[in-house]
Amino acid sequence: MSRPPSPTPAPTMIQTFRTVRATALAAIAALGIAAVVLAISGCGERSGLVEGDRASPVALQPGPEELWPAWYTSESRREGVMASGRGEPPAPLDRAPKVPKDGLRGVDPMAVLKADPRGRPLTRLPLIHGPGKAGIRPPAFHDLTGDGGPPEMIIAADLENRRTAVIVYSVRDGRIVPILYTTGSRLAVEAVGTDLVTRGAAVDGAEQVVRYRWDGVRLSPVRDDKTYKDTAPGARGRAGAPGSRGTPGPADGAGGTS
Known part of the structure; x- marks a missing residue:
């Protein structure tokens, strides 16, 4: 005996079922989005900055520190810088004074210059405390x-020919060693x-920063940065307009060996 055929669902019931299913899926999706938003906002509260929190300290790059401000602003700075060459490693000064516990601050700079073959000719100059005449600046x-x-000792001497000699002394194994010798114009x-920077003018007329x-071993x-200003056509750099050039390595000119 055969069973009678199952009744076909009414169209109204099918539509109602689809509506209920769509509503349920939308509710689940809304709950998922809300959970994500709460998670994100919760992370922000835990790891981000909120009002009243102290920001982490920021390490600032050191800025230029003028060693002789009066000379820095002098208008007599011209004619360039000559960097020291490589050569042999600098040797300790044989007749230099003993270095006290507080380092080179406790050493007579004139005594150091007299012990240095390169610095000895500078000792004929007087000590000066301002720009405008020849002499040895305060160390x-x-x-x-x-x-x-202890910090290094930096000595600068202004010569009669408008040039300046800069010598840097350091203490190595308890002995005084010259680690830089360079010259330029005021x-x-x-x-x-911990870098030393000199500013002057190169022999070709450019402004030079070394x-x-x-x-x-040494400084x-x-x-070596050069900036050309008011260059005429045919001059170095871009003809007829200001220009600049930066090159790693020593400055133009032949300086002495540290």
């Missing part, structure tokens, strides 16, 4: 090796972190 002290020890000298950095030039 400046700054950490240029970054070893955490140089502006500044320290940027940056020196401790290499474990070596690591950057």
Whole structure:
């Protein structure tokens, strides 16, 4: 005996079922989105900055520190800088005074110059305390090796020919060692972190900035920037317009060996 055929669902019931299913799916999707939003907002509250929180300290890059401000602003800075050459490693000064516990601050700079064959000719000049005449500027002290020890002694002498000699002395194994010798015209000298920077004019008329950095043996030039202003057609750089050039390495000219 055969069964009677199952009744076909009414169209109204099918439509109602689809509506209920769509509503349920939409509710589930809404709950999922809400959960994600709450998770994101919760993470923001845990790891982000909120009003009243203290921001983490930011490490700032060191800015230029003028070692002789009066000379830095002098209008007599001209005619360039000559960087020291590489040559042999600098040797300790044989007849230099003993270095006290507080480092080179406790040493007579004239005694150091007299013990240095390159610095000895400068001792004929008087000590000066301002720009405008020949003489030896007050010594400046700054950490240029970054070893955490006493700072280096920086001596600058203005010569009669409008040039300036800059010598840097450091203490190595308890002895005084010259680690830089450079010359220029009434140089502006500044320290940027543990780097030494000289500003002057090159022999070709460009404004020149040379940056020196401790290499474990001496202060070596690591950057030589030249800026040409008011150049005439045919001059170096871009003809007829201001230009600049930056090249790593020593400055133009032949300086002495540290």
